[in-house]
Amino acid sequence: MADEFVVTPWRVEGKIDYGKLIERFGTSPIDDELLQRIIQGAGAGHHLLTRRIFFSHRDLDKILDDWEAGRGFFLYTGRGPSGPMHIGHIIPFYFTKWLQDRFGVNVYIQLTDDEKFLEEERELTLEETRRWARENALDIAAVGFDPDKTFIFQDTEYIKNMYPLALRVARKINFSWVRAVFGFDMQTNIGMSFYPAIQIVPSLFERKRCLIPCAIDQDPYWRIQRDIAESLGFYKAAAIHSKFLPPLTGPVGKMSASQPESAIYLHEDEKSVRKKIWKAYSGGQPTAELHRKLGGNPEIDVAFQWLYFFFEPDDEKLKKLEEDYRAGKILSGEMKLILTEKVLKFIEEH
Structure with a gap:
């Protein structure tokens, strides 16, 4: 159920x-x-x-x-x-x-x-x-x-x-x-x-x-x-x-130490951060062509959800990202790259 x-x-x-x-x-x-x-x-x-x-x-x-x-x-x-x-x-x-x-x-x-x-x-x-x-x-x-x-x-x-x-x-x-x-x-x-x-x-x-x-x-x-x-x-x-920040593996449950691929750690190296976010659960379509045509679902896209939760505090910028993703103007990979740079900056400054 x-x-x-x-x-x-x-x-x-x-x-x-x-x-x-x-x-x-x-x-x-x-x-x-x-x-x-x-x-x-x-x-x-x-x-x-x-x-x-x-x-x-x-x-x-x-x-x-x-x-x-x-x-x-x-x-x-x-x-x-x-x-x-x-x-x-x-x-x-x-x-x-x-x-x-x-x-x-x-x-x-x-x-x-x-x-x-x-x-x-x-x-x-x-x-x-x-x-x-x-x-x-x-x-x-x-x-x-x-x-x-x-x-x-x-x-x-x-x-x-x-x-x-x-x-x-x-x-x-x-x-x-x-x-x-x-x-x-x-x-x-x-x-x-x-x-x-x-x-x-x-x-x-x-x-x-x-x-x-x-x-x-x-x-x-x-x-x-x-x-x-x-x-x-x-x-x-x-x-x-x-609420719980969704794990990288998908919008179910929460991040767990028993599943290292589900989380980004505060002392994680850049290569690992990039790899994990690139593999994160996406709300996009199977192909770029289809995504441009049909758009993506930000409600299940983990990269967007992380931006929503914490990494994009500017409401206007977030709204634009959401609209462009739904319209197919932003691909899932592009959303992940946006998040990656913000996460790396956060880890460096923390």
Whole structure:
């Protein structure tokens, strides 16, 4: 069936219907009124918002209420350090930086080296996840966060400071609850069933409302947080959810480290970048002659979708690319070359 897709913190499969996902997760769409409130508060728009890449939320309206009332808020996001970072990983950090720049708020970035060690199917040692945490931290810092308002930490190093609060959180959560939310079974190690308490803690670092920019697959953690936060004397976390940058292999699922050809990594060499993008899934016709006659479909063309998501922030230029591709004036190979140059420039500057 067309609606048979899977979205969990560990698995994203199938062609995702984001409207149905909002219904399934019980989140709210970012409507035009809320979008205008964000733009007004920030003093500017961002194409990740106006193009509805960030499309769903929990209590974003309350974040803006607090901001307008002078109470402020803080940002919390993170990264599971299981390997090198690709472009899909880093885009949410650029949006988080934009929020920090526009609102002047603190940002907490959690590197979950403990969680990635506990995910047994990854077969990573603790030494490996700790090393990846340090390397990923450098890539995240390169985004350009305000050093005076940003705290990047890895769990295994900062756990002493988090553990007392993690215990208070854990006492509120029973195994039946995490099993229902995350699908744990009797074979799941007990570290994984405790881990949600660790991931909830940074949302309680300040006595203000917390806004979490993240991909929507991470939402289950915040459902639990929202059910217990007030009983601990804290605010329910708010969240703003992004769609997934489609993999190079086609408009289904998300990029995966188990499929290196599906992603572009931040430290990838030029030859590899060019080769991967050239092989990317296309929305064009079988031949150039037919494409000139019938045009292409930008909705499934991965090169265009990457431009739409992140690499062409100018709306007028993007509209022209879309129109020319539909009309057959731009071939799929030409679209890929446009993307390639932008990706290479991004990697060089990052």
